[in-house]
């Protein structure tokens with residue numbers, strides 16, 4: 001059993017602290033955990049080429065952008081559950097996490113059955 005956390009904060013702050021706390025609790029039950037800090041990754045924006053969906057040039061389920069996302073795709077597929085964390089920015093998720101989510105396009109049909117939890121950290125309440 002493995003749970004991965006995806007931290008969408010651009011700084012080492014409250015969101016990362018919350019996710020680490022959550023993963024530490026999960027680990028007490030003997031579950032393997034891993035935290036991915038998006039602020040330390042080089043992940044370009046989805047360019048909407050749609051080849052991962054349409055299968056152009058045999059690219060169905062594969063993203064043609066070569067960056068840190070390529071190492072994360074197998075981690076998402078192997079995870080039994082995923083914990084997303086974001087600071088609240090203008091009542092929404094952070095740009096870092098939205099960018100990441102856009103790039104899950106090639107694998108999201110395979111992620112649909114996985115349990116997902118979300119942690120959102122705000123200053124004034126949401």
Ligand SMILES: Cc1cc2nc3c(=O)[nH]c(=O)nc-3n(C[C@H](O)[C@H](O)[C@H](O)COP(=O)(O)O)c2cc1C
Pocket residue numbers: 009010011012013014015016086087088089090091092121122123124125126
């Ligand atoms: C650009 C920006 C927009 C923000 N918008 C909101 C908001 O709409 N509502 C709110 O309660 N806090 C807002 N905040 C405050 C953050 O959500 C809060 O400081 C949070 O703890 C940041 O998470 P972090 O410590 O992981 O960076 C905003 C902060 C920034 C930098």
